[in-house]
Amino acid sequence: MRFNRFSFLIFLALIIYMILIGRLFYLQIVKGEYYREISNRNYIKVFYSNPPRGKIYDRNGVLLAYDVPTFDLIAFPYIVRENYKIQELKSILKQLFDIDLDPKNEEVIQKNLLPKITIKKNLSQKDVENFYNYNYLLKGFYLEVVPKRIYTPEANYLPHIIGYVGFPTKEEVEKNPDITLNTLVGKAGVEKIYDNLLRGKAGQKAVLVDAFGRQKRVLWEKDPEKGNDIYLSIDIRLQKIVYEEFKRSGHKSGAVVLVDPNSYQILAALSYPTYDLQKFYEGFKPEEWKALTEDKYRPLLDKVFNGRYPPGSIYKPLVSIAALEEGVITPDTKIASGPEFRIGNYRYRNWNKLGCGYINVAQALEMSCDTFYYQVGLKLGVDDIYKYTKLFGIGEKLNPDIEKKEAIVPNREWKRKVLKQGWFFGDTVNLSIGQGYLSITPFDATKIVVPIANGGKVLKPNILSGYYDNKKQMFVKTIPEVVRNLKIKSWNLDTVKYGMYLVVYGPHGTAKALRNVPVRNAGKTGTAQVYTYSRGKKHAKWELRDHAWFIDFAPYDNPQVAGVVFIEHGESGGSVAAPLMASILRRAYKEGVFEIK
Amino acid sequence: MKKLLVQNLKKLDFIVFSIYLILIVFSVVNIYSASYHEFSNLYIKQIIFVIISLLTVLVTTFMFNYRWLSSISFYLYVVGIALLVLVKFFGTTILGAKRWINLGFFQLQPSEVMKVVMIIFSANYIASSKLPFGIRDFFKLMLFVLLPFFLIYSQPDLGSGVMIVIPVLVMVFLAKFSLRYILVFALTFIVISPFVWSHLKDYQKNRILAILNPESDPKGTAYHIIQSKIAIGSGMLTGKGYLQGSQSKYYFLPEQHTDFIFASIGEEWGFIVSALLVTLYLVLSLRILFIGKETKENFGKFLCYGVASLLLFQAFINIAMNLAIAPVVGVPLPFLSYGGTALITFSFMIGLVLNIYYINQKETFQFYTQENEDY
Numbered sequence: 001m002r003f004n005r006f007s008f009l010i011f012l013a014l015i016i017y018m019i020l021i022g023r024l025f026y027l028q029i030v031k032g033e034y035y036r037e038i039s040n041r042n043y044i045k046v047f048y049s050n051p052p053r054g055k056i057y058d059r060n061g062v063l064l065a066y067d068v069p070t071f072d073l074i075a076f077p078y079i080v081r082e083n084y085k086i087q088e089l090k091s092i093l094k095q096l097f098d099i100d101l102d103p104k105n106e107e108v109i110q111k112n113l114l115p116k117i118t119i120k121k122n123l124s125q126k127d128v129e130n131f132y133n134y135n136y137l138l139k140g141f142y143l144e145v146v147p148k149r150i151y152t153p154e155a156n157y158l159p160h161i162i163g164y165v166g167f168p169t170k171e172e173v174e175k176n177p178d179i180t181l182n183t184l185v186g187k188a189g190v191e192k193i194y195d196n197l198l199r200g201k202a203g204q205k206a207v208l209v210d211a212f213g214r215q216k217r218v219l220w221e222k223d224p225e226k227g228n229d230i231y232l233s234i235d236i237r238l239q240k241i242v243y244e245e246f247k248r249s250g251h252k253s254g255a256v257v258l259v260d261p262n263s264y265q266i267l268a269a270l271s272y273p274t275y276d277l278q279k280f281y282e283g284f285k286p287e288e289w290k291a292l293t294e295d296k297y298r299p300l301l302d303k304v305f306n307g308r309y310p311p312g313s314i315y316k317p318l319v320s321i322a323a324l325e326e327g328v329i330t331p332d333t334k335i336a337s338g339p340e341f342r343i344g345n346y347r348y349r350n351w352n353k354l355g356c357g358y359i360n361v362a363q364a365l366e367m368s369c370d371t372f373y374y375q376v377g378l379k380l381g382v383d384d385i386y387k388y389t390k391l392f393g394i395g396e397k398l399n400p401d402i403e404k405k406e407a408i409v410p411n412r413e414w415k416r417k418v419l420k421q422g423w424f425f426g427d428t429v430n431l432s433i434g435q436g437y438l439s440i441t442p443f444d445a446t447k448i449v450v451p452i453a454n455g456g457k458v459l460k461p462n463i464l465s466g467y468y469d470n471k472k473q474m475f476v477k478t479i480p481e482v483v484r485n486l487k488i489k490s491w492n493l494d495t496v497k498y499g500m501y502l503v504v505y506g507p508h509g510t511a512k513a514l515r516n517v518p519v520r521n522a523g524k525t526g527t528a529q530v531y532t533y534s535r536g537k538k539h540a541k542w543e544l545r546d547h548a549w550f551i552d553f554a555p556y557d558n559p560q561v562a563g564v565v566f567i568e569h570g571e572s573g574g575s576v577a578a579p580l581m582a583s584i585l586r587r588a589y590k591e592g593v594f595e596i597k
Numbered sequence: 598m599k600k601l602l603v604q605n606l607k608k609l610d611f612i613v614f615s616i617y618l619i620l621i622v623f624s625v626v627n628i629y630s631a632s633y634h635e636f637s638n639l640y641i642k643q644i645i646f647v648i649i650s651l652l653t654v655l656v657t658t659f660m661f662n663y664r665w666l667s668s669i670s671f672y673l674y675v676v677g678i679a680l681l682v683l684v685k686f687f688g689t690t691i692l693g694a695k696r697w698i699n700l701g702f703f704q705l706q707p708s709e710v711m712k713v714v715m716i717i718f719s720a721n722y723i724a725s726s727k728l729p730f731g732i733r734d735f736f737k738l739m740l741f742v743l744l745p746f747f748l749i750y751s752q753p754d755l756g757s758g759v760m761i762v763i764p765v766l767v768m769v770f771l772a773k774f775s776l777r778y779i780l781v782f783a784l785t786f787i788v789i790s791p792f793v794w795s796h797l798k799d800y801q802k803n804r805i806l807a808i809l810n811p812e813s814d815p816k817g818t819a820y821h822i823i824q825s826k827i828a829i830g831s832g833m834l835t836g837k838g839y840l841q842g843s844q845s846k847y848y849f850l851p852e853q854h855t856d857f858i859f860a861s862i863g864e865e866w867g868f869i870v871s872a873l874l875v876t877l878y879l880v881l882s883l884r885i886l887f888i889g890k891e892t893k894e895n896f897g898k899f900l901c902y903g904v905a906s907l908l909l910f911q912a913f914i915n916i917a918m919n920l921a922i923a924p925v926v927g928v929p930l931p932f933l934s935y936g937g938t939a940l941i942t943f944s945f946m947i948g949l950v951l952n953i954y955y956i957n958q959k960e961t962f963q964f965y966t967q968e969n970e971d972y
């Protein structure tokens with residue numbers, strides 16, 4: 001017989017047809033009773049169990065955040081409605097748990113509209129006891145464990161850094177098989193950044209439940225995986241000192257960051273004012289929330305990473321290094337720096353009307369001499385200032401996980417693009433003392449001081465000192481990463497460091513307050529103009545006052561800490577920001593956070 | 598006038614048309630049931646789609662000439678590809694797959710459009726080639742097939758991608774493509790399939806593995822399969838009754854109005870109706886295949902072959918998937934699954950087949966009458 005393609009196809013179709021009908025017959029007729037049994041009286045229920053989320057510790061193992069279980073009372077409507085009359089059900093719930101069944105749930109139970117509903121959230125201890133004691137009365141109910149995050153009082157010193165957790169949206173659950181609607185996931189701060197480490201995996205248990213909701217047989221089971229504990233690089237003792245000293249200083253708003261300049265691990269990071277972390281997570285009352293969002297000192301804003309401000313004179317060490325490295329000046333070059341500097345009709349004044357005299361770069365740093373930097377800046381040019389700013393990592397996220405905003409670093413191209421204007425000499429003059437369009441986060445300020453303190457290395461900043469890997473059963477430490485080595489010539493670096501030393505110890509130094517720190521240290525003040533005519537005058541309006549900055553590293557010879565104090569509209573770097581840094585360091589040394597070698 | 602109507606109706610293929618009517622009415626009935634507990638108005642949308650589809654069928658049957666498509670088949674292909682590329686950039690993502698273009702009032706699914714376009718294009722291609730179909734032509738045609746296949750496969754939507762390829766292969770087979778080559782290709786496929794396996798996405802592998810051993814990963818993929826089996830099995834001989842399916846009503850059965858509508862039908866209507874439904878698909882497809890066989894002109898013939906094979910394979914794969922004997926690949930059940938684009942394009946195909954029958958009957962009839970007048 002010849003091979004007929006057409007008949008072959010029909011034959012093939014008939015074979016598949018027979019298989020389908022056969023299978024249908026097998027499922028519905030042969031095994032029909034069995035499946036009817038499962039679907040009628042036995043239901044498959046999938047129970048999820050959420051493992052505890054990893055704990056958050058500080059670098060020394062002080063607990064900041066952990067989980068506790070809470071219990072929700074859940075009902076299966078299709079089981080409940082078969083076992084109770086609605087009145088009977090109401091009285092049981094009332095007697096055992098003091099619950100008045102809400103009409104919506106009542107409708108769901110009577111009409112069997114949903115497979116499962118939550119009757120009451122967050123049961124009390126007594127409710128839970130009652131549930132187990134009177135279990136025989138309850139058909140179609142079970143307790144679901146829902147984790148709750150607890151933040152320790154210590155965590156309130158750094159609410160912006162910790163962030164918060166919440167429950168995921170339906171979309172997130174659909175995308176990720178390891179989480180359920182009751183899994184806590186990080187929404188902000190380190191809770192979000194290290195969510196993958198902290199979260200763990202939800203477990204599943206599918207069981208056949210009978211018409212009374214009792215578990216009859218486990219069909220399959222997947223064990224939950226506990227989240228990893230993480231250890232922040234924050235030293236909570238230091239964080240506490242920073243917070244308390246800031247509060248004691250009486251200033252309203254600002255930020256403090258202290259880092260280890262050798263590893264660029266963040267030891268303390270305060271955005272002030274703070275808020276109550278636990279309350280934030282559990283939900284404020286409307287009026288509390290309103291007060292928080294309308295507060296002019298903006299407690300909800302993480303000023304360390306999210307606020308951008310003109311840096312003012314703390315920028316001068318960076319400009320000095322650029323000028324020295326580019327050969328515009330040498331450590332010994334002296335420049336006559338009077339009370340003002342002119343380009344055409346424009347006058348650029350020194351902050352001190354007396355001028356500075358005939359001085360070198362170290363002295364210019366000591367006195368924070370504006371007219372010196374106007375001249376150096378002009379010789380250097382905007383392109384080189386821009387180049388060195390970028391080299392220091394400002395205007396770039398050295399660690400995109402933790403940094404939220406990049407600094408605005410202006411150059412010709414930026415101005416053309418954003419302001420549609422050409423670059424003027426005056427812009428360079430302003431830029432050379434950290435004014436004008438330049439705008440950095442308080443964290444960016446540490447990028448100026450860290451390479452100066454550690455010998456010219458730009459490192460990747462970190463807020464995690466390590467975590468305990470549950471799978472590998474070992475502690476994984478964060479290793480410092482060098483992003484780039486600036487290779488600053490040692491004599492240039494020493495000159496700038498010496499200039500910063502003079503800021504504290506020199507006869508004309510602007511930060512003499514730091515002399516009472518028990519170790520020798522070096523710093524730089526900054527008073528950044530906010531409003532054009534504000535210089536040197538005290539403004540009645542807080543919003544128009546100058547910003548106060550101070551950067552510092554200590555000890556001078558072998559730095560173990562570097563950092564920045566920023567006080568929003570604090571008016572004076574020298575007499576406001578520097579004393580706060582002094583009191584923080586003094587206490588830190590006194591209380592043994594840092595050892596005096 | 599009455600005579601004209603009767604004459605026209607005589608040229609309508611009643612088997613195809615009546616099965617089509619039964620299926621679309623049944624679709625509204627079941628989508629109402631499947632979305633009943635979600636208080637959803639999906640069934641109203643489905644009614645609108647059904648009305649549009651019915652109009653499409655009537656217009657295509659009586660006021661159209663399928664041969665017009667032959668001259669524009671290449672442009673149709675270009676438009677089809679353009680839509681697939683468009684969905685890559687402007688597509689709506691639902692459950693991780695980018696398959697729809699949002700037109701505001703309607704979510705267009707270009708892969709469904711491509712199914713019919715591919716059949717028209719291939720039918721024209723084969724009809725204008727020398728038969729038996731040669732190897733050179735085969736490779737050229739394959740290039741045209743693989744482009745949309747990969748575009749759809751990357752959405753990702755393996756099921757629809759396969760549904761683009763299968764009708765073309767059947768058409769080529771019926772175009773007397775050398776059996777020797779077919780044998781060679783089949784062997785090559787067997788050899789390279791392990792490599793393809795290693796390139797499948799994890800969820801695709803899991804779905805295939807879940808068939809082999811459903812208990813291994815029940816919540817991930819076998820969940821669908823186990824629940825579908827319970828739903829169908831519990832329907833027994835006569836079903837639990839309309840709107841009474843507990844499996845589907847308590848959300849045990851996922852995607853009950855799309856890919857798993859057959860399971861919810863099996864649960865509520867039982868073995869008799871389910872078996873009848875499978876039979877309807879078989880009869881419909883075989884009837885279309887025979888219409889193709891009797892059509893003298895090659896373009897119409899291969900169009901019918903393509904439509905018949907698409908219908909049969911898609912229906913059977915979907916049903917097999919519901920019965921837990923094929924991987925869950927996301928192929929909807931023609932006419933019954935919810936989805937406007939698919940319903941309208943499948944209706945257009947039914948219209949085309951009826952039109953082919955209609956036009957060829959008319960021509961035969963005219964031919965005979967002319968002959969009669971001569972005598």
